[in-house]
Amino acid sequence: MSRQADAQLSGSQRISRALLTLISPRGAVFLLLIVLLLAITALNPSFAEPGQFIRFIQRVAPIAIVAIGQYFVIVAGEFDLSMGSLVTAQVVIAGNLIGQDDSRSIPVLIGMLVFGALVGLVNGLVTSLLRVPSFIVTLGMMLALLGGVLYWTGGAATGNPADGFREIGRGGIRNVPVLDIIPWAVLVLAAVLAAAIWFTKTPFGRSIIAVGDNETTARFAGIRVWWVKTSTFILSSLSATIAGVLLVGYAGVHPKVGQGYEFIAITAVVLGGVVLGGGRGWVVAAAAGAFALEALFTLLNFAGVASTWRDGIQGVIIIAAVAYSAAVFRGRRKSPSVTSPISGKEPEPFAEPAHSAPQSRPNEGNHSTQKEVQ
Amino acid sequence: MSALAPKARRRFGTTAIVYIALLAVMIVGAVLVNTAGRNFLSPGNIRDILTGMSVLGFVAIGQTLVILCASLDLSVPYVVSLSSLLGATIMAGNPANIIPAVLVTLTVAAGIGLLIGLTVTKLRVNGFIATLGAGLIIKGYLDTQYKGTAGSMPWEFQLIGATGVGPVPVSTIIMLAAALLVALFLSKTRTGNHMFAVGGNEQVSRFSGIRTSRPTVVAHMLCSVMAAMAGLLLASRLGVGSPTVGTQGGYDLLSIAAVVLGGTLLLGGRGSIWGTIGGVAIFAVMDNVMSVIQLNPFLKDVVRGVIIVAAVAVYTGRAIESRRPRFGRDSQSSMYPSVDLQLAMDQEKERDHEPTS
């Protein structure tokens, strides 16, 4: 599949391409998701009812948003291990600062966003300017954030914030026909996903992939690498903040809320076919990875799998899914793309690898043109 | 394009920095311990520090090898737990079972490492995911198979965890012996040498005729075996095997942090065992001092987090100047086995074109 072919696709070709995509590495996650959803429905038909399904989306929203944030960091070639702790920190901050006073909701929400951005800024600057590996920077941030917030609150003992604030994660637009309820969390997820897709299409969004693909090339091409990387950390921290806002509504204040989200998010992103090390991946697939993971947990709940076996099953599926992607990927590489003079990477039907610098693109919107220029 | 030649000089330089950092931590620590009315160099305190080094040391030695090969091992906590249980249940309090139990445990661990290594090299699953998944699988087995602590260590084996030569625990001596062995392995054997090459640049290594999968598989096997040694040591200290003892220690992330603190490049290809031991020692001294001055446990984590980052920042800050690129960060995508030959060629090509574009 060459890029020129991509641009010429239309109509029925597009449909067949979509089907082909399902068995491609980037599409594998959608295939997995469909299989899992069908399996859940087979076990429990009511799951497919719109009212139930929208609740499922509501539940996935926080982890999907965290995965979207993690996507940007990973595609830029880094890791963010501090996301789980930041979620916890934001949940605890909301509980402690808002309390039962609804009028504080807006100021505290702004404060949380500022705090989240600051965490991302620190992660990003230490990674990009001090050259400390992001794995270490965010590991340190993970320890320091959680320890700090527990120290500050004496173990995060304070209760839930006002119900008005929790409504974001817990409530929704009620009395909707068919669905019964449209949870706010679903709308927030839709907005975040739309913003993320839009962002990846902007020149700046493309430069993130360029940096992750080849930092030196990107630098020579005039990209401010330090700022691009820092901005991805700010994005991931902001997404963790939004997830925290949703979770404090969905679950309430507890020091365990958000725990392990960094690994779930990384797993989700990798399931979505995003390559650790950067330069390749599609944000929608990353979000789909989160849905697939959550669907897997739900399936295990419905199937009544013994609680002690779950982790093992999860482990097998993660490895199998990634191995499948790798196998299909290699299978493809053996054929035509080797002759491609431009890039040895997997063709990108959806997102742009953006090897070239933004200023060298005569036409930002056209995939094929860009490739040929390079 | 050999990654081997400049290695020795560099490694010496960074390892020296690690030990300077360790010295600084020790001086600050000694002052703090003194203000708490204690003696930093008393036998009991030295023993506390060295004991703290032993278990993490084993795990970090193995982790160094894996990271040198540009992989990671997140499954170590579970291998540690599993090994403690295997050792304790096979020994079952009988000294005659010590040798078979140790052999079986290390063999099982090597088998786990082999499977992980093959998953990484043959199935091309990223080390992060392969070991995350392997860890979950082992955890599932532990949760299903074992209800709490099990088995019992014969007294003779418990001595390893409980005795010392003067203030130096036997466990630390064994750990340092293992470090020596692995260091020799790295410098004197072909497979050891190739670990640097594979981690430095897999494609180039392959061009040079190195069978790139072999060092990675061996590294994963040795890492699991080292984790098993840590598990056996823990079982000897606990007197029983425990399904949670590995996760309790947080050995996955801590060992990676110790390795990086010790000057090993997380992207692979450069590092040293002795640097890692220095990194482990920094952690042990830090923990010892924080416990002696009775720091709030929550604040301990804050201090750990800040020190990890600050220490690595000091090191990377200096290393940037001494480094100048052959393999700069631009080669990072090669750390992931799923990127293959073609990519390397493309990157070379792109590099060549850069100045003109």
Added chain:
Amino acid sequence: MQRKKMLVFAAMVSAAALVGLAGCTTDPAVTPPSDAATTPAESQGPEASSNEWFDAALYQKQYDERGVTPEGPADQPYLQHINAEMIDTAAYKADGAKKACFANASISNPWRQTGWITMNQQLKVLQDSGAISSMETRDAQDSDDTQIADIDYFINEGDCDIFLISPNSTAAMTPAVERACATDKPVVVFDRGVQTDCPVTFIHPIGGFAWGIDTAEYLIDNLKAGDKVVALRILPGVDVLEQRWAAADKLFQEAGIDATDYFTGADPAEIKKIISDELAKGDVQGVWMDAGDGAVAAIEAFEDAGKPYPVMTGEDEMSFLRKWKDTGLTGLAPVYSNFQWRTPLLAAQKIFAGEQIPKEWVLPQSPITVDELDDYLARNSGMPDGHYAKFGGENLPGYPEVWEKRMIP
């Protein structure tokens, strides 16, 4: 390759030689265990634990202890004891303020945090009265290995007059506790036990089986055979938690209750998902928990699904008590007596005074019923949600601000 083998061989020989050498210079502080000493106070031997957590003898013991009226001062539950065999501590009688060394498992959950605050306020009282000079604490952050090192450090460097130990786990901490006993200084163990009776006293509430019995009996009384109960458990493999479930599971099976258990990691988000999925499958009549933090998320899952409230057992954590009151659901708050954190230091005082104390100090452990709910809510009205109602520190200095502000040293 040949060279490599030689090297490896040589190094292995030298390593083996080192081990042999070291074995010859065993630290005199380390003594082999006497076989007689390993009869466990709580008979959770390694053999038993590798099979099942249910222990019929211990179950029966705790079943009976629930019905015993405790001895001791009526208004000081932390000094009461059940079926105690008193022992003489005259051997430890000594004048002057003593130094206590406390090896704590962790303060990583709200229950332990609450107790830790209480313990420090108790310490202030005993410091003022001149019984205890100071308490040095090492926190093992949930690690067995760290706690063993902590105890060894105390033995070598602590200059301790008495060891207070809250073990991180039962079997694993036994060798280290035996080493502490070998110093001939008094050792007090509380909360989780160890498999040796060498400590002067072992302080604990009745226990996990009693919790399981209280809660399961309550659910069985309020449900009928065939009803569905979701059991929310924190994690596997911890004896005090496993015993709660072992007892409840047995009783549920006998009563024909359909109980399904899940591990939640104490994460409320996980709890809510589990309950939501169970409600999607079918109706749930009861919820059982092995620890109450996160109970609110479970109740909210019923609210969000528009289902009637379940019959529920939580814990005496304030968040559950408040939600229980708000919703008016049919519930019970089992208690794992948090006031036990006061007892170890008071025991130390008694030991140095040469008074008689119980060898196994079983503290009362009685659930909070709906009739007592208002009383406990009123008494703890200013406390945070993570506070435990039966913390027993009302007569200590700093009450209530220290607990309200959750001042953790």
